[in-house]
Amino acid sequence: MTLYGVGLGPGEADLVTVRGKRVLESCDVVYSPGRLSRSVALEHVDDSKIGEVDFPMTRDEEKLRAAWKEAAAEIAPTARDGDAAFVTLGDPNVYSTFGHLRRTIDAFHPEVDLEIVPGVSAVTAFTTAMGVEIEAGAGLALREAPSGASPTGPDRLILFKVTDAPATHEGLIEAGYDVTYGRRLFMVQGDTIVTDDPADVDERDYYTLAYAEKEDLEVEQATAAFQRDSDTDSSADTELPDGDSNGEPVADGGKLVALERAEGCEHGDCEGHR
Ligand SMILES: C[S@@+](CC[C@H](N)C(=O)[O-])C[C@H]1O[C@@H](n2cnc3c(N)ncnc32)[C@H](O)[C@@H]1O
Numbered sequence: 001m002t003l004y005g006v007g008l009g010p011g012e013a014d015l016v017t018v019r020g021k022r023v024l025e026s027c028d029v030v031y032s033p034g035r036l037s038r039s040v041a042l043e044h045v046d047d048s049k050i051g052e053v054d055f056p057m058t059r060d061e062e063k064l065r066a067a068w069k070e071a072a073a074e075i076a077p078t079a080r081d082g083d084a085a086f087v088t089l090g091d092p093n094v095y096s097t098f099g100h101l102r103r104t105i106d107a108f109h110p111e112v113d114l115e116i117v118p119g120v121s122a123v124t125a126f127t128t129a130m131g132v133e134i135e136a137g138a139g140l141a142l143r144e145a146p147s148g149a150s151p152t153g154p155d156r157l158i159l160f161k162v163t164d165a166p167a168t169h170e171g172l173i174e175a176g177y178d179v180t181y182g183r184r185l186f187m188v189q190g191d192t193i194v195t196d197d198p199a200d201v202d203e204r205d206y207y208t209l210a211y212a213e214k215e216d217l218e219v220e221q222a223t224a225a226f227q228r229d230s231d232t233d234s235s236a237d238t239e240l241p242d243g244d245s246n247g248e249p250v251a252d253g254g255k256l257v258a259l260e261r262a263e264g265c266e267h268g269d270c271e272g273h274r
Helices: 018-026 035-041 062-080 098-108 122-129 165-174 224-232 255-266
Strands: 002-008 027-031 050-052 083-088 113-118 141-144 156-160 176-181 193-195 208-214
Touching: 002 062, 002 098, 018 083, 018 113, 027 035, 027 050, 027 062, 035 083, 050 062, 062 083, 062 098, 062 208, 083 098, 098 113, 122 156, 122 176, 122 208, 165 176, 165 208
Parallel strands: 002 083, 002 113, 027 083, 141 156
Antiparallel strands: 156 208, 176 193, 176 208
């Protein structure tokens, strides 16, 4: 029948999508490549449904290929006779082990159908966890920064695998970036840390990322005027709809709502375009 690659989100059970949960519940076996993904999966399915697959901690490609072939040979019969799931943290198509399994299954077990259930990736979840807005029109580059690496260039970077934050920090500061670190964001296991001090995350923890933004980056948002107006004169008419004393977009017909509508229409995403 089908092998589902299911994204579990960053690490909290209620950030698994409704579809992901439904698929996990309906599958005969849920294979997990690690302790953290297993603990999230266990919030949705019984221990008896969890299948073991082992991957060696090595960069030796020969050994890795052998391990993936073994895993595929273990999983394929279950997915042929019934439904199986292979879970990954975040999204299965973003820097994920699922890609190896998918290619190995394609190559050696083409009779197995594959389907992917997307998950909330750290690529997007970091924004909420770290209070960052990637506004419309902005670019955001994703890079890896293991062992103290400091990839630079674009105005905004999200860096994965920050295993030596102090060393990575040095290179980024030298290149003119403001940097914030996020560790174990939306993750029940371990402590969540959000900080701009690399000393707070100097202990190696694989689940650490960094957001770097050029310090001289100037972003002028149309709605920033609301903030300026209320800073200079709290009683000033901000042209917001009645009853909106907090500057929140509470009512249809307000300035902010209208602005958002206009942006949506510009991109073909409004009622009239459906
Ligand atoms: C191999 S990538 C997996 C990405 C995952 N598939 C996703 O879509 O989020 C692992 C890296 O993602 C980042 N990461 C993943 N989940 C995270 C979390 N909950 N908190 C902080 N960083 C996370 C870390 O930088 C980690 O080294």
